[in-house]
Amino acid sequence: MSALHELSASEIRRKVVAREVSAEEVARVHLARLKAVEPKVDAYLLVLEDRALERARAVDRALAQGRPAPPLAGVPVAIKDVLDIEGLPTTCGSRILEGYPPPFTATAVARLEAAGALVLGKTNMDEFAMGSSTENSAYKKTKNPWDLTRVPGGSSGGSAAAVAARTAPLAFGTDTGGSIRQPAALCGVAGLKPTYGRVSRYGLVAFASSLDQIGPFARSVEDLALAASVVCGHDPLDSTSSSLPVPDFTAALAEGGRARIGVPWGFLKEGVDEGQMARFREALSVLEKAGGRVVEVDLPHLPHAIATYYIVATAEASSNLARYDGVRYGLRAKDPADLGRLYGETRDRGFGPEVKRRIILGTFVLSSGYYDAYYLRAQKVRTLIRRDFERALEACDVVATPTSPVPAFRFGEKADDPLQMYLADIFTVPANLAGIPGLSIPCGFAAGLPAGLQLLAKPFDEETLLRLGAAYQAETDHHRQSPKL
Numbered sequence: 001m002s003a004l005h006e007l008s009a010s011e012i013r014r015k016v017v018a019r020e021v022s023a024e025e026v027a028r029v030h031l032a033r034l035k036a037v038e039p040k041v042d043a044y045l046l047v048l049e050d051r052a053l054e055r056a057r058a059v060d061r062a063l064a065q066g067r068p069a070p071p072l073a074g075v076p077v078a079i080k081d082v083l084d085i086e087g088l089p090t091t092c093g094s095r096i097l098e099g100y101p102p103p104f105t106a107t108a109v110a111r112l113e114a115a116g117a118l119v120l121g122k123t124n125m126d127e128f129a130m131g132s133s134t135e136n137s138a139y140k141k142t143k144n145p146w147d148l149t150r151v152p153g154g155s156s157g158g159s160a161a162a163v164a165a166r167t168a169p170l171a172f173g174t175d176t177g178g179s180i181r182q183p184a185a186l187c188g189v190a191g192l193k194p195t196y197g198r199v200s201r202y203g204l205v206a207f208a209s210s211l212d213q214i215g216p217f218a219r220s221v222e223d224l225a226l227a228a229s230v231v232c233g234h235d236p237l238d239s240t241s242s243s244l245p246v247p248d249f250t251a252a253l254a255e256g257g258r259a260r261i262g263v264p265w266g267f268l269k270e271g272v273d274e275g276q277m278a279r280f281r282e283a284l285s286v287l288e289k290a291g292g293r294v295v296e297v298d299l300p301h302l303p304h305a306i307a308t309y310y311i312v313a314t315a316e317a318s319s320n321l322a323r324y325d326g327v328r329y330g331l332r333a334k335d336p337a338d339l340g341r342l343y344g345e346t347r348d349r350g351f352g353p354e355v356k357r358r359i360i361l362g363t364f365v366l367s368s369g370y371y372d373a374y375y376l377r378a379q380k381v382r383t384l385i386r387r388d389f390e391r392a393l394e395a396c397d398v399v400a401t402p403t404s405p406v407p408a409f410r411f412g413e414k415a416d417d418p419l420q421m422y423l424a425d426i427f428t429v430p431a432n433l434a435g436i437p438g439l440s441i442p443c444g445f446a447a448g449l450p451a452g453l454q455l456l457a458k459p460f461d462e463e464t465l466l467r468l469g470a471a472y473q474a475e476t477d478h479h480r481q482s483p484k485l
């Protein structure tokens with residue numbers, strides 16, 4: 001039998017429910033694994049050993065009493081440190097929130113715990129989810145478990161690395177422009193960004209509110225479906241959460257791989273690493289073997305997606321981050337001469353360079369005189385991108401691309417060149433601009449580094465993504481390979 005920490009969430013749940021292993025044992029094994037590999041990987045900012053063990057014992061007691069088994073009974077989960085848990089620090093990878101204990105718990109986390117999940121800890125991230133490498137964390141650098149000299153991707157790099165390193169079978173992150181899919185691809189795990197509004201954002205610290213979405217990481221698509229079924233669905237505490245019914249995602253997995261797969265070949269012509277492109281072509285053949293038919297689609301406005309995203313996202317960020325003024329929340333400058341300096345000094349000390357850059361950029365694109373030229377125009381291009389997808393997704397069921405144009409890069413390789421870092425998001429930001437769901441699944445290795453296949457679907461059609469992802473994984477075993485740590 002493989003070690004408990006190698007099992008998927010679904011396998012763990014089955015064993016816990018069958019009482020073959022206790023939830024407490026599951027928690028202990030994962031905490032021991034975490035202690036063994038964390039010195040190398042640095043995925044977590046906070047480990048919640050007591051909380052996880054206490055929850056595990058509660059799951060065991062409930063099962064012993066014959067209560068119905070919840071969907072994530074005894075499944076360890078790691079949570080990106082941008083989701084609030086009442087009374088525990090939420091740092092968002094930033095010094096400015098140091099010492100801030102939120103007075104509430106994010107709906108997504110509350111639903112996970114109510115479903116029997118064991119929260120092992122909070123994971124490292126780029127400050128306020130701004131970045132593609134997790135190098136912008138004010139606290140530490142998370143390493144890619146496949147190559148410790150390389151980044152795990154970002155901004156949810158800690159969650160992706162935690163799942164790749166087998167410290168948790170399941171983790172949660174957020175995706176504003178790719179921060180679930182891109183680190184999933186770079187770490188060789190699967191990640192799902194649900195449709196905008198599918199998961200409540202209550203208790204999620206806002207970066208760009210019209211783009212932010214919470215979603216799961218796991219190794220198998222089956223686990224993503226299980227996790228999504230728990231967190232999706234309307235929440236009265238978030239008025240943008242959708243009231244559409246949530247289908248049984250797990251049931252959809254059995255429906256096979258028949259689909260029209262649209263590939264925007266024109267958009268993939270340049271700038272994609274050769275190895276990543278080779279794995280992408282192979283992945284398409286696997287999908288064909290599973291019942292798919294590849295067709296070409298045209299998404300003419302995608303070349304403008306990066307520029308559009310970095311205007312919309314920074315504009316919204318500049319407004320959302322205005323609340324960190326030293327009066328509320330964590331850090332406060334000591335003995336400022338006046339109120340203006342309280343704001344200024346707190347922000348100067350509390351925010352890192354990337355966050356400052358985005359606040360300045362966002363304030364600029366919203367300023368009178370430039371609003372029409374930048375922000376308003378970006379909103380119009382956003383509409384064109386959304387329409388591109390509407391049209392394309394009539395001619396096909398999913399759009400497929402590589403998740404990332406490049407594999408995991410070395411620390412420092414892009415850190416000094418923000419534009420290069422932004423370009424790493426070329427294939428992921430369009431989905432957030434259009435509000436549609438996206439899946440990334442591991443599709444092999446190039447030069448020893450993981451490659452990811454991205455599938456995008458119509459709004460609220462996560463089922464098709466998960467169904468095709470499962471059909472792909474039934475034909476391959478990339479997702480079963482473990483890094484040597």
Ligand code: GLN
Nearest residue numbers: 129131175176177178179
């Ligand atoms: N890398 C993108 C950015 O820096 C996306 C981040 C995200 O999805 N949170 O904005």
